[in-house]
Amino acid sequence: AQSVTQLDSQVPVFEEAPVELRCNYSSSVSVYLFWYVQYPNQGLQLLLKYLSGSTLVKGINGFEAEFNKSQTSFHLRKPSVHISDTAEYFCASLRGSTLGRLYFGRGTQLTVWP
Amino acid sequence: EAGVTQFPSHSVIEKGQTVTLRCDPISGHDNLYWYRRVMGKEIKFLLHFVKESKQDESGMPNNRFLAERTGGTYSTLKVQPAELEDSGVYFCASSQVQNSRNEQFFGPGTRLTVL
Incomplete structure (x- = not known):
């Protein structure tokens, strides 16, 4: 079975500090990985995705993630966060054979304090 | 360009009643997905339309639960x-082409409360 685990439900950080949101996946076949962000009262917005190629993926708003096959991880990082980054972040995976069905983690609420 | 829209944004009903949620995908998007998030749990896939056909339910x-997409809109x-x-x-999401890796654009969701 395919699943995604987000290890932290809440991550509080101070403004301008670095942050890492953790995501691990399990799949016995090739997998594509995504990070989505949900700001209050909005839909999910794609931050970045890994399909193939370079394992370091850069996304919008200064976020990046690294695909690590040996550790089955796809952690999201940002070197310096802003208050506006406060949102819920979702890691998701996709298996090519399942025609677009995304598998999500439980989400991580990132709260940035001034 | 308008994004994915959903109506209503909130719905509160009593057990046993009927509720209908609506999703308008981005114009031209053939793929339409429904997902659900129960409180405290992960977002889970419900079903996938390609145009008017149920690809995966x-x-x-x-x-x-009954989903329809008459006319493929x-x-x-x-x-x-x-x-x-x-x-x-x-949540409802849509994507442009019949490509499983294509970005899915999500709507803001409908919060359903059953009392």
């Missing part, structure tokens, strides 16, 4: 009769 919880998701465990946020 393996995530539908039971036969109280907007979609409705009806819950009849609603039960307490149906409460949650229902």
Whole structure:
């Protein structure tokens, strides 16, 4: 079975500090990985995705993630966060054979304090 | 360009009643997905339309849920009769081409509360 685990439900950080949101996946076949962000009262917005190629993926708003096959991880990082980054972040995976069905983690609420 | 829209944004109903959720995908998007998030749990897939056809409905919880996409444009998701465990946020997403890796654009969700 395919699943995604987000290890932290809440991550509080101070403004301008670095942050890492953790995501691990399990799949016995090739997998594509995504990070989505949900700001209050909005839909999910794609931050970045890994399909193939370079394992370091850069996304919008200064976020990046690294695909690590040996550790089955796809952690999201940002070197310096802003208050506006406060949102819920979702890691998701996709298996090519399942025609677009995304598998999500439980989400991580990132709260940035001034 | 308008994004994915969903109506209503919130719905509060009593157990046993019927509720219909609507999703308008981005114009021209053939793929339409429904997902649901029950409080405290992960977002789970419900079903996938390609145009007006159900491509994958393996995530539908039971036969109280009925999804339609007449004409391949907007979609409705009806819950009849609603039960307490149906409460949650229902998301709709759409994508442009029949490519499983293509970005899915999500709507803001409909928050359903069943009392």
